[in-house]
Amino acid sequence: MEFHIKVFAVVVLASLLPIYVSSDIFASMVDVETLMDTEKNLLDILRETAQKEIEKLTLAKRYISKFKKAYNSHVDDTWEDIATSPIKAFQFIKHVTADWKLMSTKIEESIVNDRTASVRLLRSERRFPDEDDIKGSALAFNRLQNTYKIQPRDIAYGKVPGTRRTPAFTSREAFIVGHQQALEKQFNSASAWLEVSLDIFNTETVKTQTHTELLDWLQYSIFHDSGNAYRALELMKDIQKIDPTYANIPDNLKTYGGIVENGTAAELERMKSEVIQPKYIDDHYAALCRGEDLMDPELSRDLVCYLETYDNPYLLIQPVKLELANLDPVVYVVYNAILDSQAERIKKIGPQHLFRAKVIAQNSTQGVNSDTRISKIAFLEESVDEVIKTVNAYTGHATNLNASLAEHLQINNYGVGGYYYSHYDFFRDKEGVGHHLIESKKGDRIATFLMYMSDVESGGATVFPHLNVTLFPVKGAAAFWYNLHMDGEPDQRTLHSGCPVLSGMKWVSNKWFREGGQYVTRPCALFQDSPEPEPNVVSANTIVVASA
Template identity: 35%
Template sequence: RLFVTSGVVHKSRMTVEDCYELGKIAYSDADYYHTELWMAQALSQLDEGEESPIDKVTVMDYLSYAIYQQGELDRALELTKRMLKLDPNHHRANGNLKYFEFQLEKQRKAEDEKKEEDKKRVLDKRDAQRERSKDPLPERKKYEMLCRGEGIKLTPRRQSRLFCRYSNNNRHPRLLLAPVKQEDEWDRPWIVRYHEIISDSEIETVKEMAKPRLRRATISNPITGVLETAPYRISKSAWLSGYEHSTIERINQRIEDVTGLEMDTAEELQVANYGVGGQYEPHFDFGRKDEPDAFKELGTGNRIATWLFYMSDVSAGGATVFPDVGAAVWPKKGTAVFWYNLFASGEGDYSTRHAACPVLVGNKWVSNKWIHERGQEFRRPCALSEVE
């Protein structure tokens, strides 16, 4: 089987048993999306004539249930009918056939009712964006395509508006004689990359300070607010304060100089390490309106912007991707990317939903600074328009 990542072609051969076992592991974790992928691959190889002690009915039993769990009743029903042609007395398949037919009819009635309701209301742009984000499958496909180096590309017209420049951030005193190298990565949302923004010696200092503290990364539960591990964020992280070392203090000052934003209210520098398979699936950095207490304990408001250092190159995988707009930023040691999570009005920019692609070959080191609203009142004044 061939797969391509970031221009690199990899080749390996997996048997029906290999695919089947991987599918069972995903099934035991209730990961029905990947159960479907592996069981479908096993079934495809059986259909091609590959000999195996695993029979088609066994594979289709797992596959039809995984498809049903993802809400695709039509496909689950067709697969169940195919199972019964091979084994008419299959007890579970006969029961599922009646159940799927009943649920399909119920679903069709519900869809008809929903269509009628949709005609009576018009969603604004933000609501439509939120509705799309609730459907995990299309986003998942875009996410995986972008991680493979595929997906949406900028039109020539939009591409022509992206530039590289030397920036001194409106003649900042520390940048007048040493302006930074700034490159536009994407236009909407505006994502910029800074080249040669952190030195190798600074990177080594940050890594050495972080290594003894690295622990499995956690997320904040949107309902309880409790920090917990999650299967969609696989990495280790540590936090470093400016008062601990002059290098960290210097890095924080550099971010302030380049962005023009106040660092006193920003979070500490977070260092993250992703091994092979390490990833962070699509998420927002800012707190949405349905989680008003997301950063209440900090007392510094929402996360207005994100600064992300790349502290290593990655042989394959590891990109930062924005599925909603199709942007993909690939790791390059010594660079950093920056974007605003909130519009100047304070409203969240839902197009900044992003993800860290799985590392396929190598080891990925990054560090990030989450910058908050408090202290930015005069540095980034509020706008009157909701989406400016």
């Protein structure tokens, strides 16, 4: 099967942007938001040029019209909507790649010199999407539909449960998603998306997708998913009617025809009646991400909320607000862990420092990009802004831990369907992958303080599969847990995940405390299964305020 990935071509022609570096824009929604500001400026240039050269810039006017139509003609009012919706973000990325590609040659021919220079300068100053961004944003939909049991048809028509209605996909956009999933050999999901693309194609007045290409990838995906040779044969016959010269028609007709002819009558009837049904990975992790309550009621009834001062004078006037989310090991939710003003300041200064989050590869000390982690991160030193120092200081008070050897504050912004699959925060793993990150004076990561700097419209929970705990983001709150037993051994029960963001902008910040300096409040014990301090014992400096 011959296929050229024209729609995923580099966003700018070589004459406009000679040097291009992959930007992984799909990995961070804030990058999509930044890109939209640049795109708005580009639209302004195109509008001005179109006024001067109406006849030559027909495609430019169509480009603007398509953008305005897709986003309700209210450009200034919809940037936040686009940046917080995986569907709109994907459509937007497609808009500034594929749609721009179609008209770029015409732009070069028709834009006067000063306008060409303006476009070249604007696009060279900003990071623009490439093929990997289209791929990353398209494959995100498979992750979302698997985790949250969403039909591809509902996504394509903008009917995602728990989110605002979004513009429907064109046939081309649905094809891009299905085609990418077929390339990744996810044939079941690919078949469903390509079927949706065909349905949309049949209703489009102005066709956005090549008919034969769509039918070809649909037959290919269906056959590799379920072995339905009858359906594949019928699709190949449709292709032959449209274009008898299309590649591989004789071979495919012979292959599929032979399977159908040699099959039993029962097999033929099954293939004729078979309907494409997406197969979901309904595992424990996905159930927790959906918010299903899997915790044993005998355990959850003992969870309480209380105020804590740790006998710290700093906390006497405003104690720490704690909610027990799990008893053994202890997992806390800390409320008012970061002020709105502090979170907004960090989100303002953070984007310029962001880079693609990586994972440590097996048998290596190097970080690599991974489909198991879709976000961008930055480590912010206190010298970056005064707010970092203030936030760091409070994390020490709220956890009763020594923050002098803690890591720099890490911030995370999640991308299209952004998530971080199940992982540990400690470095003493059995394979020794992270051992080189255990510093002699600081030790391993004894505890994690995960602050939510934004609410998330849908999805994006933090889940602990071994504990049946789900924590949905609440702006200003934090999740707090110990990664190590009191003797320093890793606590394998702290396996956790950041679930895919279905809708909204997810910002979090991490403060990882190291073992060094914790001998007063978290002393090391002598044997592995040392008893943990009872978290639900009410001490003299603890005030129980509610039952969770």
